[in-house]
Amino acid sequence: MKSIKSALIVACSGLFFLIFLLTSAFDFALTFSGSIWLLFFSKNYIPVFSISAILFFLNFVFDYFDINFRYISDLSVDAYMLLVLGVLIYLRLKNKTLDNYLYLINNDIKTFDKDIIPKIIASIILTILLFPILGGPIAAIVSYIFFSVFTNKNNGKIAVFIAILILSLISVVLLFKNKIIAESLGIYAYSFLLVGILQEVINYLRGIKG
Amino acid sequence: MIKKESIAAILLYFSVIFIIILPLLPPGYILTLDILATEKIILPNLTSINFVFTGILYLLNFLIPSYILQKMILFLILLLSGLGMYRIISKEKYWTAKMFAGLIYMVNPFIYERLISGQWSFALGYAFFPWIAKMTTDFFQTPSNINIILLALETAIMASLSSHFLIIYCIFLFIFLIVTLVSGFYENIKTAKAFIKLLLLSIILNLNWIIGMILPIGGIDNSSSAINRGDLISFQSVADNTFGLVFNLLSGYGFWGEANNYFISPKSIFSFWPVITILLIAISLYGYYVLVIKRKQIVLGITLGVFFLTALDLAIGIASKNFEQTVFFLYEKIFFLRVFREPQKLVAVVIFCYAFLGGIGLSELIDKAKHRLKYLVILIFLILPFIYAPPILGGFWGQLKPAFYPKSWREVNTFLNNDKDNFSVLFFPWHQYMRFGFNNNIVIANPAPYFFDKPVISSRNYETVSLYTHDIRTEALHIEGLLTIERERVNLLDDKVEEKISWGQNLSPINVKYIILAKEDDYKDYLFLYTTKELKKIFESDEIILFQNSKWGMQEEEPVIDNSDQDL
Numbered sequence: 141m142k143s144i145k146s147a148l149i150v151a152c153s154g155l156f157f158l159i160f161l162l163t164s165a166f167d168f169a170l171t172f173s174g175s176i177w178l179l180f181f182s183k184n185y186i187p188v189f190s191i192s193a194i195l196f197f198l199n200f201v202f203d204y205f206d207i208n209f210r211y212i213s214d215l216s217v218d219a220y221m222l223l224v225l226g227v228l229i230y231l232r233l234k235n236k237t238l239d240n241y242l243y244l245i246n247n248d249i250k251t252f253d254k255d256i257i258p259k260i261i262a263s264i265i266l267t268i269l270l271f272p273i274l275g276g277p278i279a280a281i282v283s284y285i286f287f288s289v290f291t292n293k294n295n296g297k298i299a300v301f302i303a304i305l306i307l308s309l310i311s312v313v314l315l316f317k318n319k320i321i322a323e324s325l326g327i328y329a330y331s332f333l334l335v336g337i338l339q340e341v342i343n344y345l346r347g348i349k350g
Numbered sequence: 351m352i353k354k355e356s357i358a359a360i361l362l363y364f365s366v367i368f369i370i371i372l373p374l375l376p377p378g379y380i381l382t383l384d385i386l387a388t389e390k391i392i393l394p395n396l397t398s399i400n401f402v403f404t405g406i407l408y409l410l411n412f413l414i415p416s417y418i419l420q421k422m423i424l425f426l427i428l429l430l431s432g433l434g435m436y437r438i439i440s441k442e443k444y445w446t447a448k449m450f451a452g453l454i455y456m457v458n459p460f461i462y463e464r465l466i467s468g469q470w471s472f473a474l475g476y477a478f479f480p481w482i483a484k485m486t487t488d489f490f491q492t493p494s495n496i497n498i499i500l501l502a503l504e505t506a507i508m509a510s511l512s513s514h515f516l517i518i519y520c521i522f523l524f525i526f527l528i529v530t531l532v533s534g535f536y537e538n539i540k541t542a543k544a545f546i547k548l549l550l551l552s553i554i555l556n557l558n559w560i561i562g563m564i565l566p567i568g569g570i571d572n573s574s575s576a577i578n579r580g581d582l583i584s585f586q587s588v589a590d591n592t593f594g595l596v597f598n599l600l601s602g603y604g605f606w607g608e609a610n611n612y613f614i615s616p617k618s619i620f621s622f623w624p625v626i627t628i629l630l631i632a633i634s635l636y637g638y639y640v641l642v643i644k645r646k647q648i649v650l651g652i653t654l655g656v657f658f659l660t661a662l663d664l665a666i667g668i669a670s671k672n673f674e675q676t677v678f679f680l681y682e683k684i685f686f687l688r689v690f691r692e693p694q695k696l697v698a699v700v701i702f703c704y705a706f707l708g709g710i711g712l713s714e715l716i717d718k719a720k721h722r723l724k725y726l727v728i729l730i731f732l733i734l735p736f737i738y739a740p741p742i743l744g745g746f747w748g749q750l751k752p753a754f755y756p757k758s759w760r761e762v763n764t765f766l767n768n769d770k771d772n773f774s775v776l777f778f779p780w781h782q783y784m785r786f787g788f789n790n791n792i793v794i795a796n797p798a799p800y801f802f803d804k805p806v807i808s809s810r811n812y813e814t815v816s817l818y819t820h821d822i823r824t825e826a827l828h829i830e831g832l833l834t835i836e837r838e839r840v841n842l843l844d845d846k847v848e849e850k851i852s853w854g855q856n857l858s859p860i861n862v863k864y865i866i867l868a869k870e871d872d873y874k875d876y877l878f879l880y881t882t883k884e885l886k887k888i889f890e891s892d893e894i895i896l897f898q899n900s901k902w903g904m905q906e907e908e909p910v911i912d913n914s915d916q917d918l
Contacts (some may be wrong), residue, residue, distance in 0.1 A: 148898065258532070265656070266659075269659035269660060269663060270659065270673070271673070271675040272662075272663040272666045272670050272672065273596055273659070273662055273663065273666065275672060276672065304487075
């Protein structure tokens with residue numbers, strides 16, 4: 141459990157700096173990276189809903205009086221994001237949907253083992269290096285295949301899980317009305333779904349043979 | 351003691367080199383695109399990065415004519431490339447595999463295009479890279495004091511040879527260090543301590559140009575700071591019409607000069623070049639498999655993999671539309687990347703990987719092949735480099751010929767030297783790159799500022815669509831303006847100018863006493879000089895005309911601006 145937390149802290153911090161660097165929006169970077177942390181570890185959805193409501197109100201006030209802050213972009217987006225997060229935490233606590241899914245993945249492959257983190261990092265680096273050569277979706281798929289081979293597991297659930305994560309990201313991107321990024325993310329999601337299904341088919345056929 | 355097979359290798363490399371350079375051996379300078387060879391070698395500033403190497407050439411120039419030194423450098427580039435690569439895989443079982451590694455590193459489309467473009471300093475760095483790479487692997491395996499000293503010395507040599515390859519080497523060293531520390535194959539603390547020692551020693555050995563760079567009064571080419579988007583667009587890697595960009599780069603092509611037809615492309619001689627690329631990729635991948643999986647050299651394997659991909663990514667640069675904005679961002683933020691105005695230079699790393707991994711792969715393949723097939727494999731791979739880049743042979747397929755500067759140029763130089771006044775000479779035609787009749791009409795950088803002893807004002811314009819110039823010299827802008835008025839009757843601000851230019855009077859403030867008009871390129875556009883009264887023709891030959899400015903040295907009246915009605 142400790143390694144999951146450490147990994148997520150590192151990932152969220154990295155994500156925070158990356159988003160801040162790219163968008164110069166401190167609020168968005170904080171909300172987005174913080175949401176990922178809360179999605180996994182928050183045990184109470186009420187504060188999330190409350191902060192969301194406060195942000196909606198503040199956004200209204202700032203808009204009305206035309207107040208602008210440097211590095212603060214649009215508080216309404218943060219408020220929406222927290223609202224969605226609150227719903228997701230609620231679902232997790234009530235239905236254990238996400239936990240069950242993570243359990244399923246965990247059962248087949250020790251995803252958050254200590255040794256797996258360098259392999260994930262290596263796969264991400266490989267994606268970045270292959271991106272200019274092969275283009276985004278193929279680079280991501282090749283790196284995912286490399287990861288599967290490297291971890292010696294052929295688990296389609298991981299690919300499907302990544303696809304679901306990308307799909308949820310699309311909803312956030314659509315909030316910004318950025319259709320171009322949403323469309324390209326759609327290609328990534330589709331590719332991962334396809335690979336995940338293929339992996340599962342291969343596993344199924346192997347099972348029959350076995 | 352040198353082994354027999356090493357002597358055989360040296361002899362074979364010598365033979366290949368002579369086939370390449372034999373037609374270039376007669377007396378005369380090799381002048382091609384970026385080479386600026388003249389009788390004298392100028393000693394650079396102490397703070398210049400190439401001070402040591404050029405300083406050695408400067409001293410040698412007292413004994414040996416510069417055109418002979420030039421050929422020695424070409425010989426050295428080819429020999430160091432072949433032997434360095436041979437040496438780096440010297441532990442391989444088969445001599446032919448080692449020979450192949452050396453040959454493909456020495457003869458390939460990439461180095462052919464760089465040599466014929468006159469980028470010999472870069473080519474020296476390329477030739478020296480296998481030597482320093484070998485030293486680096488030795489250093490990480492045994493971080494002893496002697497290895498630290500040797501590697502620091504080699505780093506200083508690399509810096510002096512080529513600033514581009516210094517950066518390439520630093521990337522390689524950095525990746526190697528990170529992979530070594532992360533993998534934990536070696537003793538991390540010992541490696542880290544040795545690396546710090548290496549870093550300090552390297553800094554001390556390179557202190558002259560590092561100080562120059564910090565101040566900044568020299569160091570790595572200061573012009574790199576002026577590089578902008580226009581440069582990146584003008585000198586971006588080019589795609590093959592059929593096979594696209596990435597395959598073109600993987601084949602050692604993609605140099606911007608290809609698009610301008612500055613030289614014969616190997617593609618036009620051997621149209622099945624993609625087959626050779628595929629063969630090279632296949633044998634290199636096999637070599638990589640042998641290195642990482644069979645021999646378990648994980649650290650070197652990962653380092654080479656990351657190094658190869660990083661270099662290929664950067665070589666793609668802005669030519670990839672997906673990557674374009676990221677590249678602009680990276681060039682803006684990471685100052686040392688600006689050295690790679692032409693990112694295709696990084697394809698050198700691709701060739702290095704082919705030679706190194708290809709050699710290992712071939713050795714293993716020969717080992718596995720049965721009797722007759724073995725000979726066939728050896729034959730194919732030893733011939734392969736020559737089919738891949740045939741125009742490198744025979745003095746670059748007859749494109750380069752030794753040439754001397756015309757006698758009339760020397761006469762003009764002597765005449766100017768006899769004038770003891772302190773003045774500048776203006777050189778026309780106003781182009782940085784043009785064809786010179788005495789050099790077989792090959793496009794070259796204008797050698798006039800280096801040939802003539804007196805200060806010469808000549809064009810430094812690139813004249814490409816996206817990049818006209820970086821020249822901000824006041825006198826150059828002045829000439830640019832005068833030429834625009836002369837030709838288009840408008841000044842640089844696009845205002846109409848009706849009156850005729852008084853060239854003599856206008857050149858006097860920038861201390862121009864003489865004008866040289868070389869009878870090259872579009873020189874007929876400058877014949878207005880004949881009809882200008884203040885300019886007196888004092889010398890003319892088939893190659894050059896010299897005019898004297900009779901208004902030189904005459905003080906011009908300061909313009910009076912009436913600003914009495916302006917409030918202060």
